[in-house]
Amino acid sequence: MARIDVQSDTELDSPTLVEGLPGLGLVGKIAGDHLVSSLDLDYYAGVHCEGIPQVSVYRANSSDLMPPVRLYANDDGTFLVLQSDIPVSPQAAGGFAECITSWIAENDVTPLYVSGLPSEKEADVPDVYGIATGEGSDLLDDAGIVPPPEGGLVSGPTGALLAEASEQGVTGVGLIAEASSQFPDPEAARSVLEYGVEPLADVEVDTDDLVEQAEDIREARERLAERMQQAEADESSQAQPLRMFQ
Template identity: 85%
Template sequence: MARITVHSDIELDSPALVEGLPGLGLVGKIAADHLVSSLDMEYYGAVRCNGLPQVTVYRADSSELMPPVRLYATEDGSLVVLQSDIPVSPQTTEGFAECVTDWVVSNDVTPLYVTGLPSEKDADVPDLYGVATGDGLSLLDEAGIVPPPEGGLVSGPTGALLAEASDQGVTSVGLIAEASKQFPDPEAARSVLEYGVEPLADVEVDTDDLVDQAEDIREARERLAERMQQAEGDESSQAQPLRMFQ
């Protein structure tokens, strides 16, 4: 049975929800994980929606089992994060999106859905764009978040969540950050947090750790590129993405 089971005494106060499903550049997941850690958020509930595999996860040096998709909340109930250790199957996104959206509506939640836009640029501060449903357009205007410069589509479970929000007339925001197609992108996650989550959710987030991660990953990418250039044999294969969001 599709459900979200609450395991906390925290009372939600019309919170913003930051979605952290794995996707391109792991932008949403990195942002969500950082929020949970840096704000010392409390485990709030288990997400048991249709489309999620019946598995459990555990952490290093801990015997405690946890659901793979979880909700965390701040002590004052003003912010909720959906943290996920697994992807959602494309074949089951509809049921998952319905389950999450029903919970969003019943708890007066404003969801911020996060996705990455494939980019070839290596900017220190990746561009962030916004799309919206319901009254989300006014939230974007107030936060100074601009629309994407080109048309496209949002695919995968995040796209399904936005589509379900649109169908139900729910106010939601989609945060689209330019991100690496090949590597985890903490720089893109930092843009989401600083220029998206902070103004929209009225929260302050220390992103210094993400800056350090970005520098380490950039150095690793450069070393990999050098090794590929020095390798003998055929040129490395590559694929060009369609002009769409992933």
């Protein structure tokens, strides 16, 4: 049965919600995980909607099981993060979006959806654009977030969430960040947090850890490119560990 299983006594107070589903560049996933960790958010509810595989998650040094998709909240109930450890099936994205959006509408939640826009350029500060549902355009204007320079579409579960929010008349925002289509992109996640989430949700987020991750991943990309070039020039066949993110 589709439901949001609340496990907390925290009372919600017209909160802003950041969606952290895995997607291109893992932008939303990285941003969501960082928010839960850096803001020390508390487990609020388990999400049991269509499209979520029936699996259980456990953490290091803990015997407690948790659902793979969860909601976390701050102490005063004004800020939420939708955290996911697994992708939502695109085939069931419609049912998932309807389940989540109905709960959002019932609880006066303002959602911020996150999506990556494929980009090949190596920008130190990836651009972030905004799209809106309901009266979300006013929120974007107040935050100084501009619309995308070209037309496009948002696909997958995040696209379904935006479509359902629009259909139900929910005021929300879609944050679209230029991101790598081949690698996790903490630089894009950092831009989303600094130029999207902070002004829209009125929160302060320390992104120093994401800067360090970005540098490590950039070096890993360069090492991979060097290995690929060497492999093309080498006539012999061999196997070796890549150790991508070490």
